[in-house]
Amino acid sequence: MSTSEGLSDPAPGPTGSSAAPTAGSRVSIPDVIRKKRDGEKLEEEEIWHFVQAVTRRTMQDGQIGAMLMAIRLRGMTPDETLVLTRAIATSGRVLEWPEEWRGLLVDKHSTGGVGDKVSLPLAPALAACGCKVPMVSGRGLGHTGGTLDKLESVPGFLVSQSPEQMMQILEKVGCCIVEQSEELVPADKVLYALRDVTATVDSLPLITGSILGKKAAEKISALVLDVKFGSAALYPTLESAQQLAQSLVSVGSQLGICTAAVLTKMDGPLGCRVGNSLEVLESLECLEGRGPGDLRELVTTLGGILLWQCGRASSMPHGATHIAKVLDDGSALSTFRAMLQAQGVEAEVARALCAGTQEERFQVLRRAQSQEELVAQHEGTVQQIFALPIAQVLHGLGAGRTQEGQWINHRVGAELLVSVGQRVRKGDPWIRIHYENPELSDADRRNLQGALILEDSEPFAPGSKVAKTILPQKVTGLVVEVGVR
Ligand code: URA
Numbered sequence: 001m002s003t004s005e006g007l008s009d010p011a012p013g014p015t016g017s018s019a020a021p022t023a024g025s026r027v028s029i030p031d032v033i034r035k036k037r038d039g040e041k042l043e044e045e046e047i048w049h050f051v052q053a054v055t056r057r058t059m060q061d062g063q064i065g066a067m068l069m070a071i072r073l074r075g076m077t078p079d080e081t082l083v084l085t086r087a088i089a090t091s092g093r094v095l096e097w098p099e100e101w102r103g104l105l106v107d108k109h110s111t112g113g114v115g116d117k118v119s120l121p122l123a124p125a126l127a128a129c130g131c132k133v134p135m136v137s138g139r140g141l142g143h144t145g146g147t148l149d150k151l152e153s154v155p156g157f158l159v160s161q162s163p164e165q166m167m168q169i170l171e172k173v174g175c176c177i178v179e180q181s182e183e184l185v186p187a188d189k190v191l192y193a194l195r196d197v198t199a200t201v202d203s204l205p206l207i208t209g210s211i212l213g214k215k216a217a218e219k220i221s222a223l224v225l226d227v228k229f230g231s232a233a234l235y236p237t238l239e240s241a242q243q244l245a246q247s248l249v250s251v252g253s254q255l256g257i258c259t260a261a262v263l264t265k266m267d268g269p270l271g272c273r274v275g276n277s278l279e280v281l282e283s284l285e286c287l288e289g290r291g292p293g294d295l296r297e298l299v300t301t302l303g304g305i306l307l308w309q310c311g312r313a314s315s316m317p318h319g320a321t322h323i324a325k326v327l328d329d330g331s332a333l334s335t336f337r338a339m340l341q342a343q344g345v346e347a348e349v350a351r352a353l354c355a356g357t358q359e360e361r362f363q364v365l366r367r368a369q370s371q372e373e374l375v376a377q378h379e380g381t382v383q384q385i386f387a388l389p390i391a392q393v394l395h396g397l398g399a400g401r402t403q404e405g406q407w408i409n410h411r412v413g414a415e416l417l418v419s420v421g422q423r424v425r426k427g428d429p430w431i432r433i434h435y436e437n438p439e440l441s442d443a444d445r446r447n448l449q450g451a452l453i454l455e456d457s458e459p460f461a462p463g464s465k466v467a468k469t470i471l472p473q474k475v476t477g478l479v480v481e482v483g484v485r
Contacts, residue, residue: 029053029063036070044083051087055187061194068191068200076205082251084205088213089255091187092180095134095163095219097170103221105132106306109211110226111234111244112144112201114387115269118226119147119177120283121327122299124335127174128326129307134166135177136184136214138192140400140408142201143232143391145279148179151343153277153365153410154353158344169342174335176343185217193404202234208247215257222258222309224302225249228266229467232387238263238467245470253472258309262302263468268420269387270465271295275399275413275434277365284353284361287336289328294465300324301466368411368434374445376424380454383420389451390414390431393444397435409436421460 027049035042042050050067053059059067076084097105106126110116123133137159139146148159159179161169169176180189188210195201195210215223225248228234229241245261252259271292273282285291286299304313304320313319326332337354341347352360394400398409415432418424430452433440 029059029067033063033067033070036067036074039074041077042080047080047083048087051084051091051187054190055091057190064190064194065198065200068195068198068203068206071205072200072203075203078247078250081205081208081247082254084209085212085216085251085255088185088187088191088209089216091213092182092184092217093163094217095166095184097132097134097167097219101132101170103310104130104312105134105218105220106222106224106310107133107135107215107218107220108224108226108302108306109137109215111207111211111228111241112141112146113226113228113266113270114144114232114391115271115274115279116145116226116228116266117147117150117271117279117283117286117295118298118302120150120280121286121295121332121336122303122323123175123177124287124339125299125303125323125326125332126306127339128331128335129303129322130312131174131306131310132170133175134170134218134220135175136180136218137177138210138214139179139196141192141196142234143388143395143400144234145274145276145391145400147177149408149410150276150279150283151177153280154340154345155349155364156345157340161343169339173338173342175339177339178343180214185214188213196401197404204244204247207234207244208251212248212251212255212257215252216255220257222306223252223260224305224309225252225259225261226298226302227261227263229263230265230267232269232391233266242468242470249470249472259472260305260309261470262305262466263470264298265465265467267387268385269390269414269416270298272416272419273413274387274390274416275394276408276410278413278415278434280353280365281358281361284333284336287327287333287354288330289324294462296324296327297464297466299327305469305471366411368409368413369436370439371432371434372440373417373429373432374448376418376426376428376430376452376454377449378454379424379426379456381421381423381457381459382418382430382452383455383457384453385416385418385420385430386451386453389447393433393440393447396444397433397438397440411436420462423459424454 137147161178227245235241300320300323303323307313307319340350397412399412418430
């Protein structure tokens, strides 16, 4: 197909009218901020105007920050949230795809976690099952990691791809993982970066607008959301995360996307590695049919739901089996290798990563200059390894941002050397920290030691991280079922 086919122009206006209210309309940005600050409901036109002003950068960063904080503190009604999401989705071009891909276009998104690398193996696994995955992803937000940052630890990987390039990659490989851009959900690019540095990440309408704005612009048929809860998630309790999940499923369905959500625990890190390049290594293990059980469980569960949603599996368990098969037979790994090359990685680098030894992989991703192991201070069974202190220490060592656009050190990270349920003796190493500059401090060591919870009990097998699944009714797109696993 021609590169321009099916790529529509930016921004239809509110309620589908052909033009958004112009910047010259009567809406005043300070009035909109004041209204939200005082807890009033915004008119549709006011929300569109705000998003347009963000997109065109006619609003100062200070004003955007004030508006984000007002929304964070005062919230939005479901109607306002839907309008905000539509406005973000159409702030740039909306993707369209060949008719024969209808029903095959799927995606997954997470609300953000620590060690959450699921997208890296899942996108190619879905593509290996015949789906098309035009994944628009994000960077680290607050203490949580971001898929784009992880992928950028691979030399040469280009997260910036035009809609035309995405089309070509999807035709050839079946999946791509890209960033928001001037062309694609530009409003989210601006808001996302400012939320990260203004303590406005954990806002239900802002998360909904950010995630579903990207997904609606992708023009996918089916979406599964990994909604995290726990001490290292944006929402600590199952109840609050469930509210977010319901909002996401409801808005997603109203946007015409068959949307499901899975509530998963985020007290401890997902998998055994945290930090950008270390997480790429662990993703490669998952793509080889190996790696930590909790990571594989999430990849197969989320993928299984999507295969069922888009009709490529007769049930969620059948879908999960299909995903497990492409992880085990190497086809997901081949697809990942093809995606790396399609997104700018040299063939030899992609080979070393996908078919090389562990040492070759480390040569490509480069080890941090220093590593230090911390040891257990007494004997006991590991009850929990809390992710939040680990993420905070790594953030301080340069793995995350404190300012917009800041350079991050992809090599900073941590490897867990023990797992929940395991018995350890005093002096056993339990975590290895990879760092460069700044160096690991005594305060960091103390904070990290606080993450390991040991008790004098019998060893046990860790439970599933999946707590609950919220499914849409496939035919009507309405939220009708709450399935508890
Ligand atoms: N991922 C996003 O893209 N946006 C959020 O707000 C949270 C997670």
